[in-house]
Amino acid sequence: MITREQAEFYRENGYLLVEGVFNREEVEEMRAATEAIIERAALSKFDHNAAWQGEYLPPEQLKKLVLKGFHDVHYHDAAFTRALCHPRMASILKMLIGPNVQVHHSKMLVKPPENGAAFPMxxxxxxFPHERHTMMAASIHMDDADLENGCLQVIPGSHKDGPIPHVGSHYLNHKEFPISMGTPCPAKAGDVLFFNYLTIHGSDVNRSTRPRRNVLVQYRDPEDMPSADVHVNWGQGLMVCGHNPIFKEYKGAH
Ligand SMILES: O=C(O)CCC(=O)C(=O)O
Incomplete structure (x- = not known):
């Protein structure tokens, strides 16, 4: 599904946009699943929609921003289980991570029109630190994304600098690393942006009249061990390619 040159581009730059991984019907299925999850979550007392925080905007502006974030969508709708281990995804992941690939977690990100929140760099x-840094995100686009509706922006090659201290362990200092510093990665619905978990990235607010809906799946080599007991979730570890060579059971604090 991808060429050796594309895999080399990923290794050098820490990101890769692959066009047309999902077709129109598959995208429609994920959009419908997204809407249904949002509806069910709104009716549930367990809705954990992300309320936006940070000091990169005045509090009164922050209050107006909305970001619907929802973790582990593949435990909520099988459309996402099919997507995250789709044979086209598996063939790409094999070339970027190696023969053995495992899901760490998934997350849906919906930036509504006009007030969808930014993600600081x-x-x-x-x-979720790991020892060998094989962890990478696959951001599946359910809508066309561009600068106007807050597409992802990355700093090419930044993965080579290794881990950088974060403010309150969440974001980089926005004065030192403004979102505008990133290379915009416009994409069409069905495209997938792959990026290493060390690649500096973020996205601006959605100023358009269109939603920006993505599902982000984190994948790793199963032999790449967590270096901290954080971000453990139910069912973590679904194999997408190859086999799991270790029988050690990783159990977190939760
Ligand atoms: O999808 C985006 O705009 C950014 C998401 C992101 O950076 C994250 O969830 O870590």
Whole structure:
């Protein structure tokens, strides 16, 4: 599904956009699943929609921003289980991670029209550090994304600098690393942006009249061990390619 040159581009730059991984029907199925999850979550007392925080905007502006984030969507709708271990995804992941690939977690991100919140620049590493840094995100686009509706932006090659200290372990200092520093990665619905968890990335607010809906799946080599007891979730470890060579059971504090 990808060429050796594309895999080499990923290794050098820490990211790779692969076009047309999912077709129109598959995208429609994920969009419908997203809407249904949001509806069910709104009716549930367990809704953990992310309320936006940070000091990169005045509090009164922050209050107006909305980001619907929802973890582990593949435990909520089988459309996402099919997507995250789709043979086209598996063939790409094999070339970027290696023969054995495992899911760490998934997350849906919906930036509603006009007030969808920004994501200040950060690495994903502080949220779930691992020893060998094989962890990478696959951001599945359910909508066309561009600068106007807050597409992802990355700093090419930043994965080579290793882990960088984060403010309160969440974001990089926005004065030192403004979102505008990133290379915009516009994409079409069905495209997938792959990026290493050390690649600095973020996205701006959605200023358009269109939603920006993505599902982000984190994958790793199963032999790459967590270096901190954080971000453990139910059912973590679904194999997408190859086999799991270790029988050690990783149990977190939860
Ligand atoms: O999808 C985005 O705009 C950014 C998401 C992100 O950076 C994250 O969840 O770590």
């Amino acid at each position: 950060h690495q994903d590493h502080p949220y």
